[in-house]
Amino acid sequence: MSESSDGAKPCVLLIDPIPSWIVDRARDLFDLIVLPHEDERPAEFLDNVDRILGIAMPGFARVNAAMMALMPNLQIAACFGVGYDGIDVSYAKQHGIAVSNTPEVLTDCVADLGMALTLATLRKVVEGDRYVRAGRWRSEGILDLSHSPRGRCLGIVGLGRIGMELAKRAEAFGMTIAYYNRSERDDVPYPYHASAVALAEACDVLALTCPGGAATLNLINAEVLEALGPKGYLINIARGSVVDEAALVQALSAQSIAGAGLDVFADEPMVPEALFAFENVVLQPHQASATVETRTAMGNLTIDNLLAHFQGRLLPNKVA
C-alpha cells in the first residue's frame, strides 16, 4: 500500500524508543532502518542516507539541521508525540521537509499523570511508600502530615489540550484554576495572568503543560520560583527545558518552595542527582504518555502520517 511507483517500499529511518509492535507494523509498510538513538551513526544508517525518505522519531529526539542534511532526499519527519521541539522545524521548512505530530491521542494520559504527580507530591504518596518499606512507620511512628489539594489554586502554564484536561481533573479534587498563556483565552472561566511570575504569585501549585523549545527555555526561573513561595509546589509534565533546574535545586535546598513533581528533565535520562536527596520531590522517567493504549495510538498515528505522505494525501497532523 505504501509502495512507490517502482514498487519499492519507501525507506524510513525509525529512531527509538517506539514500542516494538509499532516497529513491527512499520517494518511491514516501509523499508525500515532502526536507529537506537539519534546520536548514533551505525553503518546501516550511513550507507543508506541517500535512500531515506522519511523519519519516525520521538518528538524530543534531537534531529538538528546537521542530521537532516545527511539525508539529501528526506521528505517527511513524523514525530511520535505532540511536542516536536527536538526537530529543527525552520530547517525542515526551508528544505521542504514536512513535519507531523500526534496530538489529542495522548492528552488524557498526560493529564492523568499531571494529576497523579500533584496528588503524589501534596499527599506524600511516594515518601509514604519509602517510609513503610524502610520500617520507619514501625520505628518512628506516623509520617508527618501532608496537604490536601482541596481549596488550593492550580496555576497552569500552557492552558491548551493537556492543560484543559488537567484543569478538569484538578477541579474534581476541589482545586480552583488560573492560567498563563501567551494570549488570553475567551472560552474559559479561569482567571488569566499575563506572566509566569504573576501566575506563580497567585497559585499554590504551578503546573507546566506548555511546549518546550527556545520560546519557553528556562521560563520557570529563580524569580518564578520565588513568587511560588515556600508553600508552593511545582509540577512539570511539559519539557525539562522549561525549568531552570539549577534554580529549582537551589529553591528546594533553601526550602523556598514546598516540593516538586517532575516527569521531564533538561538532559534526559540524566536527572540532576541533587534532586534525589529531597523527600518532597517526586520523580518520573518521562512517562506521562507511556501507557500501552496511548503509545499504541501514538504509534499508529505516526504511521498514518507517513502513509498519507507517501500516498500523496494530506497529512492528518501536519505542523510544518
Ligand code: NAP
Ligand atoms: P497545545 O494544545 O498546543 O497547548 C499548548 C499551550 O501552551 C497553549 O495553551 C499555548 O497557548 C501555550 N503556549 C505555547 N507557547 C507558549 C509560551 N511560549 N509561553 C506560554 N505558553 C505557551 O499542546 P498540548 O497538546 O496541550 O501539549 C502541550 C505540551 O505538553 C507539548 O508541547 C509537550 O511538550 C508536552 N507533553 C509532554 C508529555 C510528557 O510525556 N511529559 C507528553 C505529551 C506532551 P498560547 O499559544 O496562547 O501561548
